[in-house]
Amino acid sequence: SQQGEEDPQALSIQEGENATMNCSYKTSINNLQWYRQNSGRGLVHLILIRSNEREKHSGRLRVTLDTSKKSSSLLITASRAADTASYFCATAWDGYNKLIFGAGTRLAVHP
């Protein structure tokens, strides 16, 4: 069963715009992670945010976590065509080893 749900399912923007993706989950977590996947390839880890953290930044990426609402958001600022990919949130619980992925958001950034 899926732990995380994401919205929107698909997002289409122009280069230079910001992209925001949201993730909701159902149970308590140890940490929440965001991954990117280019078409048909392996996943690339973007950011890990622990349950006692509220916000994290990495370059053009900003992740927030609200454990009271069981939700997280990923903001990509000043998007580029190379950011076109699927983005997944994944929650870690059950002794940390188990990652459950959300359905993903397909982002298309047009030049």
Place this chain on the structure above:
Amino acid sequence: DTEVTQTPKHLVMGMTNKKSLKCEQHMGHRAMYWYKQKAKKPPELMFVYSYEKLSINESVPSRFSPECPNSSLLNLHLHALQPEDSALYLCASSLDGRNEQFFGPGTRLTVL
């Protein structure tokens, strides 16, 4: 070396074949994972090895048999698969299961 490698990249097999997928990492990670991913779906966890011992089996059919010969290698043995098993099989590793996972490029499996 900061990558996870998987071989083969593509595999086509019949339902009576026996084949193996291989995964290797040299980052000193002690947790290794197999995931299955269907088109336009998220990865689904199949198995977790922690310190070379199977710690999680997500009720995967016995036609999939994992093996962890040592801390750097992870195999997935396939036997009598069904066409619905066609998917991208991803291997990942993590330092100790408490941190981010590093994924390989995957093996695209087609079962005829």
